[in-house]
Amino acid sequence: MSNTLTIYNFIKTAIKEITEGENPVITMQSNLVYDLKFDSLDTIKLIVLVEDHFKIKVNDHFIEHLDTVEAIVKLTESLIEKTQQNENGN
Numbered sequence: 001m002s003n004t005l006t007i008y009n010f011i012k013t014a015i016k017e018i019t020e021g022e023n024p025v026i027t028m029q030s031n032l033v034y035d036l037k038f039d040s041l042d043t044i045k046l047i048v049l050v051e052d053h054f055k056i057k058v059n060d061h062f063i064e065h066l067d068t069v070e071a072i073v074k075l076t077e078s079l080i081e082k083t084q085q086n087e088n089g090n
Contacts, residue, residue, distance in 0.1 A: 003077055003080065004073060004077060007054070007073045007076045007077060007080075008028065008069070008073050010050070010053055010054075011026075011046070011050065011069055011072055011073060011076075012026045012069075014046055014049040014050065014053075015036060015046065015069075017049075018038075018042050018045050018046060018049075019036065019037075019042075022037075024036050024037075026069060027069065028068070028069050028070040028073065029068060029069070029070060030068060030069045031067055031068050032046075032066070032067055032068065032069070033067070043063065043066065044063070046072070047063055047066070047072075050072065050076055054076055054079070054080055055083070056076065056079040056080060056083055057079070058075065058079065062075060
């Protein structure tokens with residue numbers, strides 16, 4: 001399974017957990033506010049779940065720019081890659 005798909009599937013599961021069974025339609029293009037009805041607290045909950053699961057740290061500066069599922073997937077991918085490079089001494 002590709003890294004992107006793994007991250008996407010985790011985020012979908014986390015969104016369903018946060019929305020407590022509202023069963024939203026979740027795609028890469030889903031907007032957190034307009035499509036998933038997230039408020040700022042929901043977004044923070046999602047980021048914390050992603051950070052804990054993937055052992056990464058999202059800079060607070062980026063959070064306000066994470067408006068779609070795809071944006072979170074791409075940032076997570078990038079941070080995982082950066083973490084792996086740092087661990088490998090690159």
